[in-house]
Amino acid sequence: IGKSVRGKDVYIIQSGCGKINDNLMVPLIMTNTCKTASASQLTAVIPCFPYVTISAKLVANMLSVAGADHIITMDLHASQTQGFFDNPVDYLYAEPGVLKWIRENISEQKNCTIVSSDAGGAKRVTSIADRLNVDFKANEVDRMVLVGDVKDLVAILVDDMVDTCGTICHAADKLLSAGVTKVYAILTHRIFSGPAISHINNACFKAVVVTNNIPQEDKMKHRSKIQVINISMSLAEAIRKIHNEESVSYLFSHVPL
Numbered sequence: 001i002g003k004s005v006r007g008k009d010v011y012i013i014q015s016g017c018g019k020i021n022d023n024l025m026v027p028l029i030m031t032n033t034c035k036t037a038s039a040s041q042l043t044a045v046i047p048c049f050p051y052v053t054i055s056a057k058l059v060a061n062m063l064s065v066a067g068a069d070h071i072i073t074m075d076l077h078a079s080q081t082q083g084f085f086d087n088p089v090d091y092l093y094a095e096p097g098v099l100k101w102i103r104e105n106i107s108e109q110k111n112c113t114i115v116s117s118d119a120g121g122a123k124r125v126t127s128i129a130d131r132l133n134v135d136f137k138a139n140e141v142d143r144m145v146l147v148g149d150v151k152d153l154v155a156i157l158v159d160d161m162v163d164t165c166g167t168i169c170h171a172a173d174k175l176l177s178a179g180v181t182k183v184y185a186i187l188t189h190r191i192f193s194g195p196a197i198s199h200i201n202n203a204c205f206k207a208v209v210v211t212n213n214i215p216q217e218d219k220m221k222h223r224s225k226i227q228v229i230n231i232s233m234s235l236a237e238a239i240r241k242i243h244n245e246e247s248v249s250y251l252f253s254h255v256p257l
Helices: 020-036 056-066 079-084 095-105 119-131 166-177 196-202 232-243
Strands: 009-013 041-046 070-074 089-092 112-116 139-142 145-147 154-162 182-190 207-211 226-229
Touching: 009 020, 009 232, 020 041, 020 056, 041 232, 056 079, 070 232, 089 232, 095 119, 095 182, 095 207, 095 226, 112 119, 119 154, 154 166, 166 182, 166 196
Parallel strands: 009 041, 041 070, 070 089, 112 139, 112 154, 154 182, 182 207, 207 226
Antiparallel strands: 139 145
16 A cells, blocks of 8 residues: 555445455455554445355455454345444445436336346345336246236346346246246346356347446447446445445435436
8 A cells, every 4th residue: 555544534445256256355455454554444345245145244254354344335135144244334225226227218117017036136126116106016037937917018127146147038038928028137246257148148138237336348348238337426425425424325215416
């Protein structure tokens, strides 16, 4: 670190993606270094929290031991993960940006249904349907069994995390077979490993909407159907509010300009 951090509020930003172990160790070492250098407060900003489905408690403990006083993250795969932290956590949502994109890009809102690709996403889907203030019907694709009638509707598949995209592409095919007119997908954490991009390009999606919380410039060169929601302003505004000791609850329902 080339500049003194003594007495400063320090924000260390790193998304848990790519070379996952390297991208976990670097912020841990930086956090510990800043702590040793007498930083006043250390906040780890982790847009995509790593190992959330396996060892989230261990990662939370590692951040705490390294010296992190505060965590900022977004759309945890399981909301219960918040309870793993001994330190304060500000848990942001991509939902405001998602709602903004839907309102600006899907004209058939009153003829839509929001669909979850698995049982775990039912709560997220219901929240989006309610917030759109439109007569959306929350359906669920679970083990490729579609619950509810979607004939002649526009389907919006919502998921927080995708890897190879096999499940969500199968869900899209199932929806098309059930009679929907169009299928969109909205995904917060796009891991996009292996054949993910190929799966998306060959699937029946009208568009696949993702956030930019994971840097993947090389893979995004081939994104014929993929559109990106910029969530950097939400993170920046969260940092500003926390630094000034303001409430961040505004960010749960609004996209900062």
